[in-house]
Each structure stands twice: as C-alpha cells, then as structure tokens.
Amino acid sequence: LQHEIDRIAALVAARTRGPGSVVALELPRTIEHVAAIFGVLRSGRAYLPLDLAHPTERRRRLADRAGAELVIVPPGTSGTPGTPGVAEDMSGCIPRLELPRASDAAPGEGRSDVTLPQLTPAHAAYTIFTSGSTGEPKGVVVPHRGLLTMYDNHLEAIFRPTIARAGRSPLRIAHTVSFSFDMSWEELFWLLDGHEVHIVDEESRLDVEALVAHYAQVGIDVVNVTPSFARELLRAGLLDHRPPALVLLGGEAVPAELWTTLHDHPHTAGYDLYGPTEFTINALGVDLASGTTPCLGRPILGARAYVLDSGLREVPPGGTGELYLAGDGLARGYDGQTAQTAARFVADPFGGPGERLYRTGDRVHRLPDGGIEYRGRDDGQVKVRGYRIELAEIEKAAESHPRVAQAAASVGGAAGGVLRLHVVVTPGLDDVLLDDAFLEDVRSHLARILPPYAIPSLFAVVPVIPLTVNGKVDREALPVPRGSGTGEPPQGRAERLVAEVFEQVLGVVVQHRDEGFFDLGGHSLLAMRVVAQLGEELGVRVPVGTVMAAPTVRALAAAIGDPARDAGLAPVLVLRESASEESPLFCVHPAGGFAWQFAPLVRFLPAGVGVVGLQAPLLSGGESAAMDVDELALEYLERIRAIAPRGPYRLAGYSFGGNVAHAIAARLVEEGEEIELLALLDPAPLSGRRDASRTAAFGPEEEEAVRAEQTAFFAELRDEGGDDPDLRAAIRASRGVLGLDDRATVEAIVASHAWASGLMAASASPVTAVPTALFVAGREDPAASGWGVRLGDDAVTTVLDADHSGIVAPSAWEQIGPAISRRLEKGR
Numbered sequence: 001l002q003h004e005i006d007r008i009a010a011l012v013a014a015r016t017r018g019p020g021s022v023v024a025l026e027l028p029r030t031i032e033h034v035a036a037i038f039g040v041l042r043s044g045r046a047y048l049p050l051d052l053a054h055p056t057e058r059r060r061r062l063a064d065r066a067g068a069e070l071v072i073v074p075p076g077t078s079g080t081p082g083t084p085g086v087a088e089d090m091s092g093c094i095p096r097l098e099l100p101r102a103s104d105a106a107p108g109e110g111r112s113d114v115t116l117p118q119l120t121p122a123h124a125a126y127t128i129f130t131s132g133s134t135g136e137p138k139g140v141v142v143p144h145r146g147l148l149t150m151y152d153n154h155l156e157a158i159f160r161p162t163i164a165r166a167g168r169s170p171l172r173i174a175h176t177v178s179f180s181f182d183m184s185w186e187e188l189f190w191l192l193d194g195h196e197v198h199i200v201d202e203e204s205r206l207d208v209e210a211l212v213a214h215y216a217q218v219g220i221d222v223v224n225v226t227p228s229f230a231r232e233l234l235r236a237g238l239l240d241h242r243p244p245a246l247v248l249l250g251g252e253a254v255p256a257e258l259w260t261t262l263h264d265h266p267h268t269a270g271y272d273l274y275g276p277t278e279f280t281i282n283a284l285g286v287d288l289a290s291g292t293t294p295c296l297g298r299p300i301l302g303a304r305a306y307v308l309d310s311g312l313r314e315v316p317p318g319g320t321g322e323l324y325l326a327g328d329g330l331a332r333g334y335d336g337q338t339a340q341t342a343a344r345f346v347a348d349p350f351g352g353p354g355e356r357l358y359r360t361g362d363r364v365h366r367l368p369d370g371g372i373e374y375r376g377r378d379d380g381q382v383k384v385r386g387y388r389i390e391l392a393e394i395e396k397a398a399e400s401h402p403r404v405a406q407a408a409a410s411v412g413g414a415a416g417g418v419l420r421l422h423v424v425v426t427p428g429l430d431d432v433l434l435d436d437a438f439l440e441d442v443r444s445h446l447a448r449i450l451p452p453y454a455i456p457s458l459f460a461v462v463p464v465i466p467l468t469v470n471g472k473v474d475r476e477a478l479p480v481p482r483g484s485g486t487g488e489p490p491q492g493r494a495e496r497l498v499a500e501v502f503e504q505v506l507g508v509v510v511q512h513r514d515e516g517f518f519d520l521g522g523h524s525l526l527a528m529r530v531v532a533q534l535g536e537e538l539g540v541r542v543p544v545g546t547v548m549a550a551p552t553v554r555a556l557a558a559a560i561g562d563p564a565r566d567a568g569l570a571p572v573l574v575l576r577e578s579a580s581e582e583s584p585l586f587c588v589h590p591a592g593g594f595a596w597q598f599a600p601l602v603r604f605l606p607a608g609v610g611v612v613g614l615q616a617p618l619l620s621g622g623e624s625a626a627m628d629v630d631e632l633a634l635e636y637l638e639r640i641r642a643i644a645p646r647g648p649y650r651l652a653g654y655s656f657g658g659n660v661a662h663a664i665a666a667r668l669v670e671e672g673e674e675i676e677l678l679a680l681l682d683p684a685p686l687s688g689r690r691d692a693s694r695t696a697a698f699g700p701e702e703e704e705a706v707r708a709e710q711t712a713f714f715a716e717l718r719d720e721g722g723d724d725p726d727l728r729a730a731i732r733a734s735r736g737v738l739g740l741d742d743r744a745t746v747e748a749i750v751a752s753h754a755w756a757s758g759l760m761a762a763s764a765s766p767v768t769a770v771p772t773a774l775f776v777a778g779r780e781d782p783a784a785s786g787w788g789v790r791l792g793d794d795a796v797t798t799v800l801d802a803d804h805s806g807i808v809a810p811s812a813w814e815q816i817g818p819a820i821s822r823r824l825e826k827g828r
Contacts, residue, residue: 001031001034001035004032004035004039004100005035005038005039005042006039006042007039007100008035008036008039008040008042008043008072008099008100009039009040009042009043009116010043011039011097011100012039012040012043012045012070012072012097013043013044013045013116015069015070015095015097016043016045016069016070017069018044018117019044019045019117019119019123020044020045020046020123020124021045021046021069021070022045022046022047022048022066022067022068022069022124022127023040023043023045023046023047023048023068023069023070023071023072024047024048024050024062024063024066024068024070024071024072024094025037025040025047025048025049025050025071025072025179026050026052026059026071026072026073027052027072027073027074027099027179028052028074028201028202028779028801029179029199029200029201029202030074030199030201031199032074032075032099033179033199034188034191034197034199035099036072036099037179037188040072041125041144042116043116043117044116044117044119044123046123046124046125046126046127046141047125047126047127048062048063048066048068048126048127048128048129048139049126049128049179049180050062050063050071050180051178051179051180051451052801053451053452053811053814053815054451054452055447055448055449055450055451057448057449058449058450058451060093062129062137062139063093063094064093064094065129065137065139065335065336066127066129066139066335067335067336068094069094069095070094070095070096070097071094071095071096071097072096072097072098072099073096073097073098073099074098074099074801075098075099075100075101076098076101119144120144121143121144121145121148122143122144122145123143123144124141124142124143124144124332125142125143125144125146125147126142126182127139127140127141127142127335128140128142128180128181128182128277130277130278130388131381131388131389131390131393131454136393136396137393138334138335138337138340139334139335139336139337140277140278140331140333140334140335141331141332141333141334141335142182142277142280142331142332143331143332145280145328145329146279146280146281146328146329146330146331147185147280147281148328149280149301149302149303149327149328149329150185150189150280150281150282150300150301150329151189151192152301152302153285153300153301153302154186154189155193156301157285157300157301158246158248158271158285159189159190159193161269161287162221162222162245162246162269165245165246165269166221166245169194169195170194170195170196171190171195171196171221171222171245172195172196172198172218172219172220172221172222173187173190173191173195173196173197173198173220173221173222173224174187174198174200174215174220174222174223174224174244175187175197175198175199175200175224176200176211176223176224176225176229177224177225181251182277182280182281183224183226183250183251183281185281186224186248186250186273186281187224190222198218198220200214201806202801202802202806202809202811208229208232208233208235208236209236211233211236212233212236212237212238215238215242215244216241216242219242220244221244221245221246222244222245222246222247222248223238223244223246223247223248224248224250225247225248225249226249226250226251226252227249227251227252227253227254227255227258228252230247230249230258231255231258234258234261239261239265239267239268243265243267243268244268245267245268245269246268246269246270246271247262247268247269247270247271248271248273249270249271249272249273250272250273250274250275250282251383251387252383253294253374253383254272254288254294255294256293256294259272259288259292259293259294260292262288263288263289263291263292269287269288269289270287270288270289271285271286271287271288272285272286272288272294272296272297273285273297273300274296274297274374275325275329276325276358276360276388277331277388278325278330278331278344278345278358278360279303279325279327279329279330279331279358280328280329280330280331281329282300282329283299283300283303283305283325283327283329284296284297284298284299284300284303284305284372285297285298285300286298286371291371293373294373294374295367295371295372295373295374296364296371296372296373296374297371297372298370298371298372299327301328302327302328302329303325303326303327303328303329304325304326304327304350305323305324305325305326305372306323306324306325306326306350306357307319307320307321307322307323307324307364307365307366307372308321308322308324309321309322312324312346312349315366316366317366317367317368317370318365318366318367318368319365319366320363320364320365320366320375321363321364321366322359322360322361322362322363322364323360323362323363323364323372324346324357324358324359324360325357325358325360326348326350326351326355326356326357326358330345330356330358331345331358333345343359344358344359345357345358345359346359361377361381362374362375362376362377363375363376363377382411387451387453387454389419389453389454391408391409391410391411391475393450393454394407394409394419394421394446394450394454394456395407395408395409395421397445397446397449397450398421398423398442398445398446400445400449401441401442401445402426403425403426403438403441403442404423404424404425404426404442405423405424405425405426405427406423406424406465407421407422407423407424407465408421408422408423408465408473408475408478409421409422409456410422410475410478412480412507418457418458418506418507419454419455419456419457419458420456420457420458420459420460420478420481420507421442421456421458421459421460422459422460422461422462422465422478422479422481423439423442423459423460423461423462424461424462424463424464424465425438425461437606437607437608438461439459439460439461439607440606440607440821441825442459443455443456443459444818444821444822444825447818452814457506457520458481458506458507458508458520459481460478460479460481462478462479465478466478480507480508480509481508481509488512488513488514489511489512489513490510490512490513490553490554490557491513491554492557494557494558494560495513495553495554495557497534497537497538497557498534498553498556498557498560499513499553501530501533501534501537502515502517502520502522502530502553504533505522505526505529505530505533506520506522506526508520510553512553513552513553513554514552514553514554514577515552515553516551516552516576516602517530517547517551517552517556518551518575518576518599518600518602518603519576519602519603522547522551522603527547527548530547531546531547534560538560542560546559546560548575548596548599549573549596551575551576551599551602552577555574569615569619569620570615570620571614571615571616571617571620571622571639572612572613572614572615572639572643573595573596573612573613573614573615574610574611574612574613575587575595575596575598575599575601575602575611575612575613576602576605576609576610576611577610578608578609578610579607579608579609579610580608582608582609583644583646583647583648583649583650583676584609584610584611584612584643584644584650585601585605585609585610585611585612585650585651585652585677585679585820585824586612586614586640586643586644586649586650586651586652586661586664587601587611587612587613587614587652587653587654587657588614588636588651588652588653588654588657588658588660588661588664589613589614589615589616589654589656589657590654590655590656590657590756591655591656591752591753591756591757592616592749592752592753593615593616593618593619593748593749593752593756594615594616594619595613595614595615595657596613597654597808598611598613598652598654598808600808600810600813600817601652601813601816601817601820603817604813604816604817604818604820604821605817605820605821605824606821606824606825609650609824612643614636614639614640614657614660616752616755616756618748618751618752618755619745619748619749619752624755626759627759627762628759628762628763629659629660629663629686629759629760629762629763630663630667630763630766632660632663632759633660633663633664633666633667634667636660636664637664637667637668640664646673647668647673647674647675647676648673648674648675648676649665649668649673649674649675649676650675650676650677650824651664651665651675651677651678651679652677652678652679652680652681652820653679653680653681653683654681654682654683654807654808655681655682655683655804655807656683656756656759656760657681657683658680658681658682658683659683659684659685659686659760659763659765661678661679661680662678662680662683662765662766662768662790663763663765663766665678665768665770666766666767666768669768669769669770675768675770675771676771676824677771677772677773677820677823677824678768678770678771678772678773679772679773679775679816679820679823680772680773680774680775680787681775681807681808681816682775682776682777682804682807684786685765685786685787685788685790686760686763686764686765687764687765688760688761688762688763688764702753702754702757703750703753703754706749706750706753707746707747707750711746765787765790766790767789767790767792768790768791768792769791769792769793769794770792770794771794771795771823772791772792772794772795772796773795773796773798773819773820773823774787774791774795774796774797774798775797775798775800775807775812775816775819776797776798776799776800777800777802777803777804777806777807778799778800778801778802779801779802779803779806780803780804798815798816798819800812800815800816
C-alpha cells in the first residue's frame with residue numbers, strides 16, 4: 001500500500017500546481033480508494049471526495065466549485081461512456097488521472113524518495129461539501145491540524161481501551177461509511193495505528209443480514225456506523241454470536257434504547273462521537289458505559305465547547321443554549337463563501353486575538369456533571385439516517401422545476417425520518433398537471449440535482465404553503481401526504497391493520513386498499529419494520545418476501561390471511577398493478593428463478609405503469625418443455641399475452657432473464673408487434689450450438705456450490721435466537737426467500753440454475769433492432785459488452801460501478817430506475 005501511495009503522490013504532484021491544489025476522487029469502495037486519499041495527502045494537495053451515487057451534474061458542479069485541478073478515476077475507465085466518473089463526466093473541464101495498475105509502473109515511478117513539499121498543520125487536507133441553507137452546497141475546507149489532534153485523541157481515549165478489552169492486537173475494523181462522509185476517517189485512524197481495515201463494498205454494506213454473518217465469520221472487532229444503521233445491524237444479530245468489542249457511533253443522535261442496549265451489553269462497548277463537518281470529524285465524545293442516558297459527551301483532546309445564549313454568554317449548568325465549538329479541529333470555513341463563513345465562524349470572546357468559534361446551530365442542555373445533551377435545532381437542517389440535509393437545498397432544487405412555484409420540505413413518518421415535499425404549482429397551469437405523472441416528473445427533476453439520500457419519498461400538491469405568525473414556513477401545519485391509489489378504502493380487520501402499519505412506518509395517510517408499499521415511499525429497511533409490527537400484532541411470522549410479492553394493502557392482507565406455502569413463487573408475480581390499458585413492464589427472472597429482485601424498480605417508474613415479474617415454473621412445482629431460450633421465450637410470451645394481448649410491449653431481464661427478454665423481443669418483432677423498451681441488466685450474449693449438451697454448463701461442482709450457499713442461508717433462517725425472534729426472522733427473510741420449506745426450496749433453486757444453464761448452453765442470441773437499454777457491470781469482465789450488432793442502432797449502453805450481483809443492489813437501482821423511467825416517459 002505504501003508503494004501505491006508513493007506512486008499516486010508522485011503522479012498527482014506532477015499534474016497539479018502545488019500545495020493546496022484540490023484533487024477530486026471519483027472512485028468506488030476499494031483499497032485503491034484508500035491509497036488515493038493518502039497519496040493526495042502525501043503530495044501536499046487536498047482531496048475532494050465525490051460520491052458515485054450522486055448525479056453526474058452534481059459531481060461536476062462540486063468539482064468546479066472546489067476548483068479541482070485533477071480528478072482521479074479507476075484504472076481502465078478511459079473512453080467508457082456511461083461509467084460514473086469517467087470521460088463524459090469531466091471531459092473538457094478537469095484533467096483526469098487513472099489510478100495506475102501495478103503492471104503499469106514506469107521505472108522509478110512513485111519511489112519513496114520523490115521530493116514532496118513540506119506541510120504544516122495549517123495546510124488543507126480535504127474539502128467536503130455539506131448541504132447549504134441557501135440552497136447551494138457548502139464546501140468545508142479542513143486542515144491537517146484537526147486530523148493530527150483527532151488521531152492523538154483516539155489513541156488514548158478509544159484505541160488503547162478497546163485493545164485491552166479485546167485482549168489482542170491488531171484488531172479487525174469494518175469500514176462501511178461512505179468516503180464522502182468525514183466520519184469515514186474513523187477507520188483510517190485505526191489503519192494508521194497498525195490495525196486491519198476491511199473495506200466493505202457498496203452492495204454488501206446495504207445487506208445487513210449478510211454483513212452481520214460476514215462480521216462473525218471474519219471476526220470483526222470494531223464497527224463504525226450511524227445509530228440508524230446500528231439499529232438495523234443489532235436487529236440482524238450483531239451482538240448475538242460473536243459480538244464486536246466496540247461499536248462506534250456518530251452522525252446523529254443516539255436513541256435511548258440503542259444507548260441502553262450497548263450500555264448493558266457484557267462484551268461490547270459503545271462510544272458516541274459528535275461533530276459537524278465544520279469541526280474536523282468530532283468535537284465531543286462519550287463512552288456509553290459512563291451514563292445511562294444519551295448525551296453528546298465532553299470535548300475531546302484539543303477541543304473546546306461552549307453553551308451560549310443569544311448574547312454569547314455561557315448558560316449555567318442545567319441551562320439550555322446553542323453549542324459553539326473552538327480548538328484544533330476548527331475548519332478554515334466555506335470555500336469561496338465569505339458571507340456564509342462569517343455568519344457561522346464568529347469571533348471567540350473567550351480566546352485570543354483572531355480566534356474563532358463555530359456556531360453549530362444545535363440546541364443543547366448543560367448537564368450538572370458537565371456533559372452536554374442534544375435538544376434539537378431551530379433552523380431547517382435535519383438528519384436523515386445520518387445524512388445532514390438542509391431543507392432549503394431541497395426546496396430550491398424543486399423550485400427550479402418550471403411548473404413549481406413554491407416548495408416546502410419536511411421530515412416525518414418512519415423512524416429515522418421520511419423526507420416529504422409539498423409543492424405549489426405555477427399559476428395558470430391546467431389541473432391535468434396535478435396528477436401522479438406531474439409529481440413523478442418533479443421527483444425525476446430532483447434526481448438529476450440532489451444526492452439520492454436528499455430526494456423526498458413522499459410528494460403532495462397544495463394550494464399554498466402555510467406560514468407561522470413570524471412569516472416562516474409552518475412545517476407542522478403541512479398536511480400528511482397521501483398515496484396515489486384510488487378506489488375503495490381498506491376492508492376488514494386485516495386490511496385496516498396493514499394500512500395502519502403502512503401509515504405508522506411511512507408517515508402517510510393510506511386511503512385506498514390498492515395503494516402499494518413501494519409507491520408510498522417504502523424500501524427494504526422499512527419493509528423489515530412493517531413485517532415486525534405485523535408479526536407483533538398478529539402473533540404470526542410475516543416474511544419480508546411477502547411484502548415483495550404482495551405490496552398493496554389488499555394483497556398483503558390476503559397473503560397474511562392465507563398462509564399458502566407457495567406465496568410469491570407463482571409463475572406470474574405482480575409487483576404493481578397497471579393503472580391504465582398500457583402494457584406493464586414485464587421483468588424476467590435470473591437463473592435462480594425469482595423475480596422479486598425487481599421490486600425496488602417500482603418507485604422509479606412513471607405513475608400507473610404496472611410491473612409484472614415472470615418466474616421460473618420449477619419454483620412452484622411446474623415444468624417447462626423448452627429445449628432452448630427461444631422455446632422458453634414462446635412459453636413466457638403466452639403468459640405476457642394473457643395479461644397484455646397487444647403492444648407496444650415493455651420488457652426487462654436480469655442476467656439469464658435478459659437473454660429470455662431479448663428472445664421474446666425478437667419473436668414479437670417477427671410477429672409485427674412494437675417494442676417500446678427492452679431493458680437488459682448485465683446478460684452475456686449467447687453463442688451456444690443447437691446440438692450442445694444441455695447440462696455441460698452446470699456440472700456437479702456448480703450444483704453443489706449453489707446448494708451449499710442456499711442451505712447455509714436457510715440455516716440462518718432457522719437460527720432465530722435473540723430477544724425478538726419475530727423481528728429477527730423477518731430480517732433474515734428479507735433476502736427474498738419467502739419462508740418456505742427450506743429443503744424443497746433449495747432444491748428448486750438448484751434445479752432452476754441447472755435448467756437455465758442448460759438452456760443457455762443450447763442457445764444463440766438473435767439479432768434485434770428495438771429501443772434497448774443495456775446495463776453492464778463494470779467491475780467484471782465486460783462480457784455483456786459483446787452484444788454489438790445483436791442489438792441494432794437504437795441501443796444505449798450504461799456501464800455501472802458494480803459487479804454482476806450488484807446490478808440489482810439499491811445503489812445500482814438508483815441509476816437504472818431513473819434511466820428506465822425516462823425511456824418509458826418518452827414513449828408516452
């Protein structure tokens with residue numbers, strides 16, 4: 001790693017002006033990302049982390065505003081349009097530097113004796129953008145001084161006690177925090193102290209069930225997460241088998257129940273760290289063992305904290321005021337925003353000449369023992385699952401839509417908060433615009449400007465934004481958004497219960513029995529809470545997969561009332577009903593047979609577009625007479641025409657399902673039908689011979705590997721344990737297996753893999769010329785890029801920063817969903 005750091009430092013130094021130059025990082029979560037951070041620092045330059053999940057235009061704007069002279073991208077990304085962070089993003093604006101491969105090293109390049117500048121603690125280390133109250137992000141410039149002090153603090157306050165508690169060193173540290181979040185430095189400090197840091201990739205860190213199992217398997221000693229994420233890890237069993245020695249918390253206030261759990265645990269310690277981006281990572285810290293109620297703690301090494309009233313006078317113990325910070329960790333200010341800097345970084349009445357205080361905007365209470373307790377904020381800044389968001393930035397983005405005259409954002413609903421947006425439509429527009437399609441257009445507009453975590457889940461049109469007597473937006477007076485469903489209200493006890501749970505978890509008003517969980521803003525983590533609450537109310541186990549298979553109030557109530565063991569395994573899986581006569585989007589399963597992976601796509605699609613999954617017949621005990629993919633396409637086409645007798649048709653397929661969808665499209669074109677869209681999610685083109693062995697592609701080793709993987713997963717399902725078995729069972733089921741007879745289901749999955757492999761080995765991909773969106777996994781060999789002339793001229797290829805399985809992970813859907821939605825909107 002040191003050699004790579006030296007090489008990067010030399011390359012950066014040769015391509016930038018000198019100390020203080022800003023270098024943007026557009027990199028995935030890999031060890032090379034860590035090398036790039038330290039390489040830029042070693043060169044004397046400051047780095048700017050850019051999150052690949054953020055819209056391209058936003059990343060470009062942030063790099064320009066920071067004055068970046070160079071952007072570092074992964075190796076091998078030159079000339080790959082569609083890949084986040086490559087040519088099309090910065091071309092013509094900022095020079096690009098591909099991370100060097102080890103084999104590419106020139107003689108003497110990156111030697112440790114490269115002459116690099118002498119740095120002082122005042123030199124800038126990094127710039128991180130945070131949400132801005134003016135509607136524009138603010139770039140916080142952080143010098144080296146704060147990092148040095150923070151490291152010294154952690155050695156004595158955190159590292160040494162944890163090593164003593166664990167009884168060994170080095171320790172294993174899990175790195176799950178986004179590199180665009182300054183909290184990600186916590187793990188890097190451990191690395192500097194000689195410990196192992198395990199970087200969890202983008203897809204794995206979002207699968208809490210698999211993550212907990214991985215932690216137990218490799219023996220992770222320290223995790224560093226937000227309280228929201230920590231609660232999900234604990235629900236998934238983090239403290240049950242091989243608990244870590246330390247859970248570091250930061251980014252948001254710690255709930256009382258999480259504090260108590262870690263305070264009382266005999267083998268795991270909890271430590272909470274508080275600090276805004278404007279004060280290097282952390283300013284206050286507290287060992288959870290020191291008290292029984294949540295507080296922000298006391299100042300860390302080199303930090304000073306004051307609780308002041310409006311006249312900048314200290315409030316006495318027991319009083320409440322605004323928290324101000326000073327000391328080594330203080331940032332320089334906001335890059336290029338002198339007015340904003342002056343408003344927040346004020347003269348320090350307790351310090352020497354020229355010293356400053358940072359106004360945090362946090363209302364806090366001074367405890368008699370000297371601790372500081374968080375009491376909330378008086379402005380429009382909120383924290384949602386650890387992300388700091390200024391509501392004004394969301395509102396300004398919404399008001400840039402040509403049909404939005406005014407907007408008000410707020411937080412409510414589910415634990416951790418659900419972002420909501422109320423808009424006033426520009427006067428003079430027809431009422432026809434005030435429908436679901438209009439609100440979806442507003443959402444798509446925001447997705448091109450804001451990071452994914454800042455896009456509201458719920459939208460509503462109101463005639464006027466309510467104001468307080470002081471003329472400020474009265475967010476508490478905003479009506480609770482309701483869903484888009486129409487028709488009958490929930491019927492019977494089961495439907496009313498499901499509707500109530502949806503309302504509690506999502507913070508919405510559910511008026512109709514056909515409103516869908518995903519349409520209302522739900523996602524996988526919230527689905528876990530839905531089934532947990534239903535389990536508590538009904539006294540029965542409700543797997544998360546049931547929500548995937550039956551997401552509407554009516555369907556979920558029916559599934560709970562009829563515990564058929566084959567629920568969700570039928571050949572046709574309706575993920576969202578169509579609200580018009582137009583064809584739904586038909587989504588074809590991968591080799592494992594399930595189509596529930598397409599459920600996250602629902603919330604991205606235009607209102608009224610149905611989503612129907614086509615699943616392998618073997619899962620429900622059926623059979624297929626198909627001898628190759630073309631024959632299977634004919635079988636599936638019968639299912640499609642039973643639902644949509646006429647086109648234009650919309651098709652999608654993941655992996656093997658992409659091959660089947662492609663063959664269906666070719667057949668429909670031969671029959672004179674129109675294809676509006678063919679979306680292919682990383683399938684490899686087929687070139688098998690018609691007389692090829694139908695079993696050659698899936699031998700005993702592959703069969704045993706699939707069986708072992710699925711058997712291990714079902715073993716986890718049976719191991720309920722813990723204090724809340726219903727909740728734990730629901731979380732374990734969230735990977736999509738629907739709580740069925742494990743042995744039978746494992747064999748069905750194995751058989752489906754073997755069956756799909758045989759069909760592919762006997763098939764060759766046809767040639768089509770239909771509107772096609774091909775999504776390729778950029779982290780693997782680009783087999784899917786071999787489609788070439790098989791797709792015709794009307795095909796757009798997008799390369800994603802994901803591996804093959806990650807194509808259907810949440811971060812990938814954030815890119816795939818809007819892209820498919822835009823293509824469907826064009827055809828309407």
